[in-house]
Structures are given as C-alpha cells and as structure tokens.
Amino acid sequence: METLPQRQQQILRATVHHYVDTIEPVSSKTLVQRFGLKVSSATVRSVMGVLEQRGLLIQPHVSAGRVPSPQGYRHYVNCLLPPPGSAAFRLERELTSLSLQWASLDDLLWQLARRLTDFTGLMSLITRPALVQPTLQKIRLVNSDDRLLVMLVDSSNHASHLNLRLPSEALIELDAIEEWLMEQLQHSRDGSIRWAALPPHLKLSGAVLREAIQSHAQAKGMAQENALFHGISRLVSQPEFSTTDSFLPLLDLMDRKPAAVVPLISNQLGGVLIGAEHPERALEGCSVVHAPYRVSDDQIGNVALVGPMRMAYSTCMAAVKTVANHLERILH
Secondary structure (H helix, E strand, C coil): CCCHHHHHHHHHHHHHHHHHHHHHCHHHHHHHHHHCCCCCCCHHHHHHHHHHHCCCECCCCCCCHHHHEEEHHHHHHHHHHCCCCHHHHHHHHHHHHCCCCCCHHHHHHHHHHHHHHHHHCCCCEEECCCECCCCCEEEEEECCCCCCEEEEEECCCCCCEEECCCHHHHHHHHHHHHHHHHHHHHCCCCCCCCCHCCCCCHHHHHHHHHHHHHHHHHHHHHHHEEEEEEHHHHHHHHEEEEEEHHHHHHHHHHCCCCHHHHCCCCCCCHHEEEHHCCCCCCCEEEEEEEEEEEEEEEEEEEEEEEEEEECCHHHHHHHHHHHHHHHHHHCC
C-alpha cells in the first residue's frame, strides 16, 4: 500500500479517531481544534480534499464534513495503527484467573466471549477447535458445451470437481480468470483468494466461481460451524444498523452458519476484514477482527469480533490476540 505524505497521514488518522469517538462527520476546523494541528483550517480542508480524491475519505452530504471510507480504514489499519492502550494488558491479567474457574471447554469459551464483548462493546465469536483444512493450491477450468468443469487441488493433493453453468457471455473470460486465480494462489500463504481485487472485466465469470468455490469450502468445513457467539444485541444497537435492512441479513447469517464470520479461506489482510473484503454479503457493512488459536498441530480455532467499520481497531486486534494466546496456553 502506497505510503501517504506525513500531513495526509496525520489528517487521515485524526479523522478516523474523531469519527470512531463521535460518529459524526468531521470538518477541518474541528480537526484543528480537537487535535491541536499546527496548520490552518484551509490547509486541513485542502488535505482532506486530496484524501477524498484518493478514495480514503468520503463526504456523506454536500454540506457535511468527511468520514473515512472502507479504503481509508484499510490504510489506517495497514499503515497508521497506534499501539494498543493499557486496557489490553489489563484484559490479559484478568484472563489468568478465568481459566481456573471453568471445568468444561464450552463454559470457558462462553465466559471468554462474554468478557470480550464487555471489554469492546462488540459482538464476539469463538469457534471450537477443529481439524485444519487443507489449503487450496491449484484451480483448473475446462469448458464443455454449456457447462464449466472446475478442478480444485488442495495441499494434500486431493482434487475436487465442480460442475457449473456459466453464462455464455462469460466464456471469453475463462483463460484470463484462470490465470488470475492461479496468480492469487501463488501469492497466498493459506490458499485464499482476494475476490475484492477481482478485475472488473472478469466480473461475470468471477461472480459464478466465487460463489461456487466459497460454497464448496464451507461445505468441506462444516465441522467449523461449531461456534459460540455473544453480544449480537450490542451490534444491532449501533447506529450503522438502525434499519431493518441493515441487520436482518446479519441475523440470518448468525442463525444459519455463525462460523462463516471467520471465513475458512480468509486469514489474509492481517486478521482484519473491512466491508466488502468479507466474502459474506451480510458482513459488507461490518469489520471483522480475528485471531487463530492452535490446540495441536492439526486443530485450530478462531477468536473474532464483529462491529461497524467505525471501531477501535488497535484495541480490538489486541483483545482478540490476547484471548487467542490465552486459549493456546491453557489448551495446547
């Protein structure tokens, strides 16, 4: 990700912090006053305009201030994240005594999920340890009349076959989409595909293949559907979920397959999925912060937080890592 000039970094960081704290679009004058910036409001306004042109800030209304865009949050997480505060260390100390109070694994996971929600004010989710799934290594596409044969080869050299119907207008994309998929896998450590980076000219074939490959991965990983979650009421009370349309898809997802919050094929992006980076459409208005915990060489679980894109990323990332590390220590 391209590094921003120092002043643009300063303004983007301040805008994110202000919006996370207040849920209000911010003006240049407010930034100068609140953060003690040593520049004029006119200079800050000019820099905010540049950040908007870069797609890192957006203006909800013509007369309103700016708020971070999903790309702005991504740049913040990748390049501008501050160290976690002292609260994360207090959480670690609290968890030391918690593990000694609960006899069963489910009791322990439930109490950790509740503590995580209380600590962050977000919805928490912990998957039970499950066998590690082989990672996707190769994809081959073979066109046969009106059908498309998709061969998936994983790290254990096991091959799966999918038989799809592809729109006729997408047939010309096959060579290019196969090449793009193989490039994705070559640069991936965990067999994940960054569908958010799909080129626009491959959207027809990409949409069909994305749904099929993700459905296949979810079907193979049904054991990972064992998940405990807590605090969904905290999530739907957020202003971002003030309408029925915005939270009903999420409620439906949690009823059907809660472990899909942490995709089987998605450990990329530093443990943070922002907006449309998540393969589940129900979570396109959210951010998911997660960290794995390993019980043995072949058993792994995940700790996750779900909230609006307007969240305290540094604190949330430290919290899930603290809980995951704690689980590893007591279960490994």
